[in-house]
Amino acid sequence: MTELPPVPAPRKAGRRTARLVDIAEAVGVHTSTVSRVLNGDPAQSVRPEIYDKIWRTARQQGYRPNALARALKRRHTGALAFVIPLLRNPIWVRLQRGALQRASERGYAVMIMEDEMDQAQPPSTYRYLVDESRADGLLVATSLRIPAHAEGSTAGLLAVPHVYVNRRGPVRGNDVVMDEPAAVRLFLDHVAALGHRRIALIDGPVEVDTVHRRALAARRACAARGLQLTVLHADVTEEGGWEAIQRLLRRGAATGRALPTACAVGSLNQMFGVMAALRGAGLAVPESMSLVSLDEDECLAFLDVPVTSVAMPLAELGSAAVDALIARIDAQDTADVMICEPMNLIHRDSVARPPGS
Amino acid sequence: MTELPPVPAPRKAGRRTARLVDIAEAVGVHTSTVSRVLNGDPAQSVRPEIYDKIWRTARQQGYRPNALARALKRRHTGALAFVIPLLRNPIWVRLQRGALQRASERGYAVMIMEDEMDQAQPPSTYRYLVDESRADGLLVATSLRIPAHAEGSTAGLLAVPHVYVNRRGPVRGNDVVMDEPAAVRLFLDHVAALGHRRIALIDGPVEVDTVHRRALAARRACAARGLQLTVLHADVTEEGGWEAIQRLLRRGAATGRALPTACAVGSLNQMFGVMAALRGAGLAVPESMSLVSLDEDECLAFLDVPVTSVAMPLAELGSAAVDALIARIDAQDTADVMICEPMNLIHRDSVARPPGS
DNA sequence: TCGTCTAGGACAAAGGTTTGTCTTCGGCTC
DNA sequence: GAGCCGAAGACAAACCTTTGTCCTAGACGA
Numbered sequence: 060m061t062e063l064p065p066v067p068a069p070r071k072a073g074r075r076t077a078r079l080v081d082i083a084e085a086v087g088v089h090t091s092t093v094s095r096v097l098n099g100d101p102a103q104s105v106r107p108e109i110y111d112k113i114w115r116t117a118r119q120q121g122y123r124p125n126a127l128a129r130a131l132k133r134r135h136t137g138a139l140a141f142v143i144p145l146l147r148n149p150i151w152v153r154l155q156r157g158a159l160q161r162a163s164e165r166g167y168a169v170m171i172m173e174d175e176m177d178q179a180q181p182p183s184t185y186r187y188l189v190d191e192s193r194a195d196g197l198l199v200a201t202s203l204r205i206p207a208h209a210e211g212s213t214a215g216l217l218a219v220p221h222v223y224v225n226r227r228g229p230v231r232g233n234d235v236v237m238d239e240p241a242a243v244r245l246f247l248d249h250v251a252a253l254g255h256r257r258i259a260l261i262d263g264p265v266e267v268d269t270v271h272r273r274a275l276a277a278r279r280a281c282a283a284r285g286l287q288l289t290v291l292h293a294d295v296t297e298e299g300g301w302e303a304i305q306r307l308l309r310r311g312a313a314t315g316r317a318l319p320t321a322c323a324v325g326s327l328n329q330m331f332g333v334m335a336a337l338r339g340a341g342l343a344v345p346e347s348m349s350l351v352s353l354d355e356d357e358c359l360a361f362l363d364v365p366v367t368s369v370a371m372p373l374a375e376l377g378s379a380a381v382d383a384l385i386a387r388i389d390a391q392d393t394a395d396v397m398i399c400e401p402m403n404l405i406h407r408d409s410v411a412r413p414p415g416s
Numbered sequence: 417m418t419e420l421p422p423v424p425a426p427r428k429a430g431r432r433t434a435r436l437v438d439i440a441e442a443v444g445v446h447t448s449t450v451s452r453v454l455n456g457d458p459a460q461s462v463r464p465e466i467y468d469k470i471w472r473t474a475r476q477q478g479y480r481p482n483a484l485a486r487a488l489k490r491r492h493t494g495a496l497a498f499v500i501p502l503l504r505n506p507i508w509v510r511l512q513r514g515a516l517q518r519a520s521e522r523g524y525a526v527m528i529m530e531d532e533m534d535q536a537q538p539p540s541t542y543r544y545l546v547d548e549s550r551a552d553g554l555l556v557a558t559s560l561r562i563p564a565h566a567e568g569s570t571a572g573l574l575a576v577p578h579v580y581v582n583r584r585g586p587v588r589g590n591d592v593v594m595d596e597p598a599a600v601r602l603f604l605d606h607v608a609a610l611g612h613r614r615i616a617l618i619d620g621p622v623e624v625d626t627v628h629r630r631a632l633a634a635r636r637a638c639a640a641r642g643l644q645l646t647v648l649h650a651d652v653t654e655e656g657g658w659e660a661i662q663r664l665l666r667r668g669a670a671t672g673r674a675l676p677t678a679c680a681v682g683s684l685n686q687m688f689g690v691m692a693a694l695r696g697a698g699l700a701v702p703e704s705m706s707l708v709s710l711d712e713d714e715c716l717a718f719l720d721v722p723v724t725s726v727a728m729p730l731a732e733l734g735s736a737a738v739d740a741l742i743a744r745i746d747a748q749d750t751a752d753v754m755i756c757e758p759m760n761l762i763h764r765d766s767v768a769r770p771p772g773s
Numbered sequence: 774t775c776g777t778c779t780a781g782g783a784c785a786a787a788g789g790t791t792t793g794t795c796t797t798c799g800g801c802t803c
Numbered sequence: 804g805a806g807c808c809g810a811a812g813a814c815a816a817a818c819c820t821t822t823g824t825c826c827t828a829g830a831c832g833a
Binding site: 078079091095098100124125127128129130131132133186272 | 792
């Protein structure tokens with residue numbers, strides 16, 4: 060394997076790929092006939108002998124329809140653009156996977172546009188992809204925060220088929236999201252049943268829509284259950300999680316109020332920071348603090364103390380988003396979609412009864 | 417060839433986007449003039465007044481050249497296809513980022529094709545993307561193992577501009593890889609200097625090219641330094657890492673030979689399993705076993721014991737791969753590329769002197 | 774005055790498909 | 804035998820740009 064043949068650099072020597080007209084000539088019919096036969100046009104009738112010859116020739120010449128010409132004529136590119144922040148956070152990977160797979164099943168290619176977390180562009184920036192006929196529609200998973208969305212950038216996008224993924228856009232009817240409230244309740248019910256009364260939620264910046272909805276759901280659910288809730292917003296990084304715990308501790312020390320005994324963490328990255336900070340503060344998990352990750356990843360099972368988590372339907376979200384976008388491209392229904400299943404609490408070892416119970 | 421691409425659905429009618437002819441009519445010139453002016457053709461001379469009017473009208477109508485028609489005529493799509501296994505492993509994310517960014521700088525769009533780890537396709541499968549004029553070239557980062565590559569699947573790809581990323585293809589001249597031997601040496605020099613003599617390398621399946629090259633480099637370097645090396649191949653998962661350590665322990669018990677005192681782990685996923693297994697076996701890090709990850713990720717700094725790692729130039733790899741592919745598309749040079757920098761050992765707390773020294 | 778040159782454009786031919794409309798011809802009915 | 808019809812395909816017009824070539828009128832030189 061180490062010594063392989065030297066490369067002959069076989070750049071295509073003028074031999075162009077087969078076209079419809081090549082087949083037509085070889086068979087002795089018009090290109091329109093070849094086109095209809097190859098596309099299985101039921102209205103076209105040809106003698107079986109010609110039919111066979113067309114297929115044989117096409118196969119033999121390795122014919123592939125030119126997607127450009129076809130798209131130009133059909134006014135339909137068969138491509139979807141996915142605007143996504145490429146983060147280390149595995150949720151995006153799973154989401155991307157689900158979307159890619161479904162798109163491929165439905166005969167669409169997906170082009171990925173990175174939208175950097177730090178300098179997110181308004182989604183309408185990407186409209187040009189549709190205007191230039193590079194894509195038929197936009198899957199928007201940008202991390203731009205809500206207020207910036209709302210201001211003006213809206214109008215541009217509306218002219219073009221698009222769907223917001225895991226986020227709510229400025230108008231209703233184009234969103235595909237997960238049931239964040241259910242995830243939060245899954246966590247709350249679990250720890251409340253064990254006797255926890257003081258709860259913390261550590262999550263990303265409040266301007267991020269998912270975070271906002273989780274916080275809201277947590278507040279409602281805690282109010283309903285008579286639980287005391289502390290919400291801490293921090294960067295979606297290990298540092299962020301670390302710093303959030305510091306804040307929690309400082310706040311506890313300053314007010315003299317007892318610390319929460321159960322804590323949910325919005326992202327895997329933050330989780331690492333949270334655990335490090337807890338360890339540093341001498342707070343044992345789960346003895347002093349129960350921990351639940353709202354972001355499932357297999358590595359959680361292998362940590363020092365395996366972390367209980369809520370597994371969200373991310374792949375399902377991705378594929379549902381693709382379906383929703385294609386429906387919009389085909390000018391079909393246009394309603395928000397919420398993906399609820401499957402959503403499971405994965406029991407591991409980071410949750411226990413509150414201390415002193 | 418049995419199945420042509422799925423027939424796309426019809427598209428809703430509506431306000432069409434501006435075309436060259438719309439501008440031409442509005443201005444009162446021929447479309448060719450508009451095209452040349454808008455494309456800045458230096459050979460075209462036009463009165464300043466017309467020039468201004470063309471630009472004004474184009475801007476006002478929000479003209480965007482139709483990428484399909486343009487690509488059809490120019491025989492150049494401006495898109496690259498990236499065949500990649502979408503894994504949780506963060507290396508792919510970084511690689512993808514580097515590639516996306518560079519491609520966008522060079523005016524190319526990137527479409528991502530997922531190639532599943534489990535059922536990887538021969539790279540020539542994706543040739544159709546170029547044959548159908550969907551992309552100008554292929555960035556191949558498939559996880560398919562070498563032997564399968566070599567057999568027959570080669571010929572198809574050669575006809576098309578492509579580059580293997582982080583892998584060696586079956587012929588020389590189309591590979592963009594990192595300096596894995598240097599990474600291995602960085603690890604070895606570090607632990608050898610501390611007095612370690614018995615070394616382990618836990619990595620993915622040997623058929624994966626990067627793994628193969630790392631193992632080879634490790635063997636050579638250990639031989640040269642008089643170190644004793646154990647290489648363990650395992651799945652690139654947490655389980656895999658866990659199981660590799662079990663194997664190491666069983667082997668030690670069976671032969672009665674002393675265990676390695678320093679261990680490099682090829683991927684982050686495996687690292688979690690390795691640490692769990694070590695913990696389970698009562699082997700403290702770094703007192704009983706020094707650990708180095710060959711896969712840097714920020715979370716390593718926040719683990720129970722922060723893990724020393726070798727940071728590889730992944731983003732650089734991605735952008736270099738894009739450059740190399742574009743060079744091939746432009747029929748320029750065709751030589752292998754090896755990315756060497758930046759590559760750093762990130763010192764954390766998982767490496768110490770060997771026990772009893 | 775005639776020819777030449779150049780600026781300033783116009784014309785038209787691609788590029789490969791799709792698709793609405795026509796044509797031709799044999800067979801059938803009446 | 805005239806008329807009609809369906810089968811089997813041919814024709815040609817898009818789809819929107821790019822680009823090689825051609826045209827025209829005024830300026831200029833001889």
